[in-house]
Amino acid sequence: MPTYTQIGSAVTVGALGAASIDFTSIPSTYTDLKIVVSPRSSAVASLEDMYIRFNGSTASVYTSRNIRGNGASTSSASSSGTSVYVATIPATTNTASTFSNVEIYIPNYTSTTAKSFSVDMVQESNGTTAWSGLIAGLWNPAVQAAITSISLFPDTNFSQYSTAYLYGVSNA
Amino acid sequence: MPNPTRIEVNCTTGEVLEIELTDAEVADLAAQAEIAAAQKAEDDAIAAQRATDKAALLERLGITADEAALLLG
Numbered sequence: 754m755p756t757y758t759q760i761g762s763a764v765t766v767g768a769l770g771a772a773s774i775d776f777t778s779i780p781s782t783y784t785d786l787k788i789v790v791s792p793r794s795s796a797v798a799s800l801e802d803m804y805i806r807f808n809g810s811t812a813s814v815y816t817s818r819n820i821r822g823n824g825a826s827t828s829s830a831s832s833s834g835t836s837v838y839v840a841t842i843p844a845t846t847n848t849a850s851t852f853s854n855v856e857i858y859i860p861n862y863t864s865t866t867a868k869s870f871s872v873d874m875v876q877e878s879n880g881t882t883a884w885s886g887l888i889a890g891l892w893n894p895a896v897q898a899a900i901t902s903i904s905l906f907p908d909t910n911f912s913q914y915s916t917a918y919l920y921g922v923s924n925a
Numbered sequence: 926m927p928n929p930t931r932i933e934v935n936c937t938t939g940e941v942l943e944i945e946l947t948d949a950e951v952a953d954l955a956a957q958a959e960i961a962a963a964q965k966a967e968d969d970a971i972a973a974q975r976a977t978d979k980a981a982l983l984e985r986l987g988i989t990a991d992e993a994a995l996l997l998g
Contacts, residue, residue, distance in 0.1 A: 761936035772929040772946055772954050778937040804961045811957065830972040834964040835957065908958045910929055919936065 757787065757920045766915040770795045773906035774917045781863045781899050783921030788857040788903065791916045794844040796909035800876070800884075801844045804836040805857065806904045807868065807892050811835050814894045821886035837892075840874040841884040842907060848878040852915065862900040867893035 760783075764774050779786070794801040806815075817837045820829040832838065842853040853876040862868060872888035892900075905917060928946045935942070946954065983990060 761934040762939050762941045764932050764934055764941065766932065767943065769927075769930055769943075771932045771943070772951075773931040775931060775933045776936055777933055778935045780937060802962065802965055804958075828969060828972045828976070830968040832964060832968045834961060836961050838961065838965050906954065906958065908962050919934070 755784075756923050758783070758923065760786075760919045760921045764917040766911045766913055768913050770910040770912055771915070772910050773904050774911065774915075775902060775904045776917075776919045777902040779862075779901050779903065779919070780921070781901075784861070784924040785922040786859040786862045786900065786903075787920045787922055788855075788859075788905070789918045789920070790840070790855040790857070790905060791852045792840065792842045792855065792905075792907065793852045793912045793915050794842050794907045794909055795912035796844040796907070797846065798844040798909075799846045800841050801908040802838050803840040803842050803853075803855070803905060803907045805839045805870075805890070806836045806906070807900050808894075808898060808902050809904070810892070810894050812894065815890065815892055817888055817890040819886055819888040821884055823882040823884045825882045836906075837888070837890040839872045839888060839890070839905075841876045841886070843876060843878050844909075845912070848880055851878045853877075859900065864899070865897045867891055867897065868900060 761776055792803055813835050815837045816833045818831050840853050840855040843851050853874060855874040857870055857872050859870040870890045874886050876884045928951050930943045930945050933942045933944055983993060
């Protein structure tokens with residue numbers, strides 16, 4: 754029966770905000786990884802985007818497909834670049850005290866092949882429109898390696914009370 | 926004014942550090958975020974254009990999306 758184990762410590766962003774949340778020295782003792790994030794941005798804007806990156810890899814070795822909708826419009830897109838868009842998050846001019854909810858699942862993170870991952874995200878703001886989406890991502894570096902660090906970063910800064918948790922999933 | 930911080934969780938020790946970014950890291954992070962935002966804007970624009978083109982084509986052909994799917998099925 755699969756079990757979830759929290760790895761490292763829970764993160765709650767403090768009053769100064771944070772430019773990124775980095776999980777480092779991730780042990781290779783699990784089968785899969787799952788990240789649960791509740792982010793908000795401190796940017797002077799309505800919405801910002803959040804991205805993910807693995808092992809500090811900033812090369813253009815990430816690709817993704819996403820489908821999104823906000824109650825008024827829908828879209829789908831393919832992307833390649835130096836990180837993967839994983840969520841739309843509320844910022845300071847959006848409804849106060851609202852956060853997005855994001856779950857990222859990374860199977861087989863210690864493999865020596867490209868790492869695929871899935872994302873489901875919702876941005877609820879008690880407004881007329883709010884984004885939800887599903888994303889399929891792939892990290893395919895020139896030299897394959899187990900994922901040992903994960904970085905989450907918004908366009909500007911995470912605001913206070915944003916949270917992030919990392920879980921290891923064991924299949925036995 | 927201090928630089929923004931990043932939060933680093935060492936998953937082996939459980940230690941959580943709040944590290945002030947160096948000026949170089951601030952510049953690098955801003956550049957990376959700018960690249961990511963530009964890429965996403967480009968992707969969204971392509972997707973929007975594709976949707977517009979599709980709607981225009983269906984309009985020109987005088988058929989609905991369901992009817993087009995039937996033709997291609």
